[in-house]
Amino acid sequence: MSLIDSEFDRHIVRARQLFLGGCEVPDRLIDAVVVRSWERSRRRGLAASDKVLFNHVSYSDQRRVADANRALIAHVEPELQRLYAALGQADWIVACVNAQGMVVRSLGAERPTCRDIGPALRTGVDLSEDIAGTTGPSCALIEARPVVISGPEHFLDEARRYSCVAVPILDPAGAVVGALDASRHHDGRRSGILEPLALAVRSIENGMVAALPGALRIAVHYVPELAASQMRGILAFSADGELLGANPFARQLLEFDVGRRMDFDSLFGRPFAGLMDTLRRNGNTAVLLETAGGVRVHARFDVDALRPAAGVPAAARAAASTDRLPSRASSADIAQRAFDRDVPVLIGGETGTGKEVLARRLHENGPRRDGPFIAINCSAMPASLIESELFGYEAGAFTGARRGGMVGKFEQANGGTLFLDEIGDMPLELQTRLLRVLQEHELTRLGGGSLVKLDFSLICATHSDLVAMVARQQFRSDLYYRINGLRVILPPLRERKDIDELIGQLLTDESGALAAPRLSAAARSALLRYPWPGNIRELQQALRLGVALAENGEIDLPHLPVEIGQCGAAQVGMGLLERAEVEAVRAAMRQHGGNVSAAARSLGIARATLYRKLRQFDLLTQPDGLTH
C-alpha cells in the first residue's frame, strides 16, 4: 500500500514488484542501499505484513533502555533538543538509536499531530534490521553513512507511512555507536533535514572526542582558518603522544584506519612534545604538519569549546574544558586570538548582551585596528537597499543612482573590519553573493566596472539560531560554515555571575566626572532579582535613570524603572510564594523523571526558565532535580 502516488512512489512500487518476483531491480528505479537491505530483510525471514513497530513498550522497559544507554544519551541530548526546537512546527520526530538499532531517546513522538506514527519511535522500540527490516536508522548503522528511506522504501508495510533520514554517529575510535534519525509522515515533500542532522551529529562526535579523559586535543584542517571551525578535524592525544581518538573528519583527512593503534610521532614523523612547545610559544598559531602519506594539514590546539553544551555530564565537561590549554583563557581572549589570525568570528546572544561592544573591542585590538570599523545592521535595511549598500554601484547603474556612483560597505571596510549585525536577516539571494565575496576576496560593483580586491576582517552577529535557520533552509549552510570560524555566545544578563561588578562599572560610567551614587539594599536586591529581558542595554538604561533621580547620593527603589522597582517590592511576603514555587518545580521534575523539557511543558514555562529556576532553587544537583 502506498499512501501517496508520486512518480517516486510508483518507481519504488515497481521496484518492489520486481524484487518480490525474484527479478533483478534496475538501479534507476531505486537506491542500491535499499535493495541490499530488502534482500537482507528477506533472508532474515521477515514478511512485509509483520507487525512489530507499534507494539506497546512498558514504562519500566523504557526506563531500562534509558538507563542502559545513559552515556550515549548524555552526549546526544543537547543536540537532539536543539534540533527539535529548530524544526519547530514542522512535525518531525527526532530520535537517537544505539548501535543495536534500539530507540534510546526521542522527541516529538507524543505530539497529537504525530499520534499515528509516534509510537514506532518511542524509547524502547527496536528499529534494527533484524526486527524492523529496512528503516533509516537500520540502514545508516549498517552502511555507516547517512541514509534517506521514504515511504514504500521501508520493508514493513506498517512503516510505509514514514519518511526518515538517519545519520550514523561514530565514536572517537571510529566505531558506529548509534544514529540520529528524523522521521515524519511520508508526503512526498523534499525534506532538507539531512544537513542539519549531519551538523548535529558532527557536534555530538566532536563532543565525544572532547570528553576523552586525559586528552590533549589538536584541531586540524588543510585550510588554516578552518582549523578553528565546526568543520575541523579533531585528534585527541595522551600527554606522551598516543592517539586516544579522533572525529570522523580527522580520520578522512589524514586517511588512517579505524581501530589501528597510532601515535603522533609515527603519524607525522616528528615528536609530539615539539609540537606542543611550538604551539605554546607562538600563541596557538597553526603549525603545518605532513603525514607519511603526504597529506598536509594545519594544526592548533582545539579551543572551540568556549561554552560546554548544557546537559553534558560534569565529568564529560571537565574533560572537554580548556583547562589543559597553555593558559586558562576567557572566551573574549580566545576570540581575540582567533580574530588576530583572520578567523571569522560569529557572535551569538540575545539582544543587548554586548555583541557590538565585543566586535568593536576585537577590532580595536585586532590586526587591522588602524583601518575603519564598518558596521551594518542587516535587519535595519530594506532588502532592496542592502545590495547596493554592500556592493556599491557604478555611475548610472540604475535609475536614481547617485551621479558619481557609490562605494559600498565592503569597499569601505577595506583594510579594516566589517561587522555584519543580524546576519540571519540577510535575504537568501544576497547570502549567495556574500559567500562569493568572502571566498574570492573581490567584488564587482553593481552596474559592472573593474574587480575590486578586498582585504578586511569579518565579524558577524546574530540573535537568531542560525543552525535552525539552516534547517529551515532560510540560511545557506556553506555561508554558515564560512562565517562561523569561531563562535562566541554572550550569555544573557540573568545567567551572568558578575552582575554586581557590571552594576558597579556602569554606575561609574553613567556618573561621568561625579562620584557614583550608592545603591540602597532594596534597590540592589531588585536589580539582582530582575530577569533583564533587555540585558546590559536595559541595565544601562535603568542605572542611567537611577543616577539621574538619586537623592542624597543613593539610588532607591522609586528611582528605578517601575517594573524593576516592582520586582523589589514583590519580595515582601515572597517567602511563602517562593516555597510554593520550589515545591511545584520539585514535583514536576519528580513526575517527569528529571526530564527538564517535559517538566517545563507541564508547568507551562519555557525550558530555559525552568533551568533558571532549578539553578535559583539549587535543585540541579538534588535527586529531585535533574537526574541525567
Ligand SMILES: Nc1ncnc2c1ncn2[C@@H]1O[C@H](COP(=O)(O)OP(=O)(O)OP(=O)(O)O)[C@@H](O)[C@H]1O
Ligand atoms: N561589557 C559592557 N560594559 C558596559 N556596557 C556594555 C557592555 N556590553 C554592552 N554594553 C552596553 O549595552 C548596550 C548594548 O550593547 P550592544 O549594542 O553591543 O548589544 P548587542 O548584543 O549588539 O544588541 P543588539 O542585538 O540589540 O544589536 C550598549 O549601550 C552598550 O554600550
